[in-house]
Amino acid sequence: MPKKLEGKIALVTGGGTGIGLATAKRFVAEGAKVIITGRRKEVLDAAVKEIGASATGVQADAGSLADLDKLYAQIKQQHGRLDVLFANAGGGEFATIDQVTEEHFDKTFDTNVKGVFFTVQKALPLIPDGGAIVLNASIVSIKGMPAFGVYSATKAAVRSFARTWTNELKDRQIRVNVVSPGPIDTPGVDGLAQDQEQAKELKAGLASQVPLGRMGHPDEIAKVVTFLASDDASFVAGIELFVDGGMVQV
Numbered sequence: 001m002p003k004k005l006e007g008k009i010a011l012v013t014g015g016g017t018g019i020g021l022a023t024a025k026r027f028v029a030e031g032a033k034v035i036i037t038g039r040r041k042e043v044l045d046a047a048v049k050e051i052g053a054s055a056t057g058v059q060a061d062a063g064s065l066a067d068l069d070k071l072y073a074q075i076k077q078q079h080g081r082l083d084v085l086f087a088n089a090g091g092g093e094f095a096t097i098d099q100v101t102e103e104h105f106d107k108t109f110d111t112n113v114k115g116v117f118f119t120v121q122k123a124l125p126l127i128p129d130g131g132a133i134v135l136n137a138s139i140v141s142i143k144g145m146p147a148f149g150v151y152s153a154t155k156a157a158v159r160s161f162a163r164t165w166t167n168e169l170k171d172r173q174i175r176v177n178v179v180s181p182g183p184i185d186t187p188g189v190d191g192l193a194q195d196q197e198q199a200k201e202l203k204a205g206l207a208s209q210v211p212l213g214r215m216g217h218p219d220e221i222a223k224v225v226t227f228l229a230s231d232d233a234s235f236v237a238g239i240e241l242f243v244d245g246g247m248v249q250v
Contacts, residue, residue, distance in 0.1 A: 003031030004230035009079045011035045011071075013062045013119055014089030016043040018186030019136065021050070022218035023086055023225045028054045030226055032084065035075060037062065062089035062115035068122045075126060082126040084229045087116045088136040092151030094192060105150055112154035117161065120176075129172045132229045135162055137180045137240065139248045155180070159240050166238035175237045177228045182244025183207065184216045212245035 010027045014020040015036025024034045028051055036051070037060040038044040044057040058074060060067035075082055090112040095104050120133060127133070140152035141159045158178065165176040183189065183206035193199035207215050224243050227233055242248055 003029075004226060004232060005084065006031035008032040008083040008229075009035075009075070009081055010084035010086065010229070011037070011075065011082055011123070012086045012088055013037045013060075013115075015057075016040065016047045018188055019181065019184060019218045019221045019225075020086070020088040021047050022222040023088065024051050024055060026219065026222040026226045027084070027086075027229070028052060030230070033079070035071075037071060037089065062087075062119055063110040065118055065122075068118055072122050072126060080126075081128055082123055083128065083131050085120065085123050085127065085131070085133045086136070086225055086229065087119045087133070089115060089119070090136060090154070091188065091191075092148065092154070094147040095150065096147045097149060099147075100150055108150045108154055112151070113157045116158055120161070120165065124169075124174075127172075127174060129174065131172075131174045132233075133165070133174060133176045134225050134228045135159075135176070135178045136225075137178045139180050139182045139242060139244050141178075141180055141240065143248050162240070163238055170237075175228075175233070177233070177236060177238065178240040179221060179225050179228060180240050180242045180244070181221050182210060182216060182242070182247040184218060184221060186218055189215075210245040210247045211250050214245065216243065216245060 010032040012020050012024045015024045016038035024036050027034045033054050035056045037058050039061050041059050048055045048057040060071045135158050137155040137158045141155040162176045162178045190199045193202050
């Protein structure tokens with residue numbers, strides 16, 4: 001059976017841990033050569049070692065335009081093109097409306113909105129006609145979760161980009177889609193809690209809201225991203241695909 005991404009060059013931003021790492025592994029298993037980015041060199045190096053010989057790590061902050069320029073210059077030099085882009089890098093912290101500072105606001109929008117926008121804009125010269133772009137959003141793009149307002153607004157913006165770009169890139173047949181995970185057991189979720197006990201409580205609370213009764217695993221998102229990036233989804237464009245155990249649908 002042919003592999004879904006045989007011979008493809010793919011970029012996963014924020015590929016050192018969690019959903020990004022799981023997706024990079026899945027891309028490689030399906031025949032792609034993968035470039036992963038992240039801000040922390042030691043995390044990136046460990047991820048490349050875990051993924052194997054078909055992976056390359058490039059230290060880059062998705063919110064830095066200079067880092068993006070260097071990243072794409074390297075991809076152009078080494079591969080000459082980019083068939084698949086998974087704009088995954090992002091993050092957030094809990095803060096109620098009265099707690100949000102300008103620093104919190106700017107940091108979240110710089111990574112999740114500005115970062116995603118310029119990650120895609122600067123990739124376009126390398127993406128051949130018929131390429132695939134997948135953006136990572138979240139169920140909070142449509143769900144009002146308390147103390148997560150700034151993060152949620154960034155994910156709504158990401159979902160909006162997919163609609164606009166689908167129209168803007170239609171002449172090039174570049175498909176843009178969004179994957180919106182529900183609660184996934186990743187280091188990012190652990191990072192929202194102050195200690196292990198709080199993390200345990202947070203996860204139990206999230207799992208209780210999911211009709212399937214559990215949190216998802218990073219590879220369950222990775223499989224969906226791989227579908228959206230592959231020819232299996234050749235007539236799928238501009239959608240937001242919720243991978244959330246039914247959390248926002250029922």
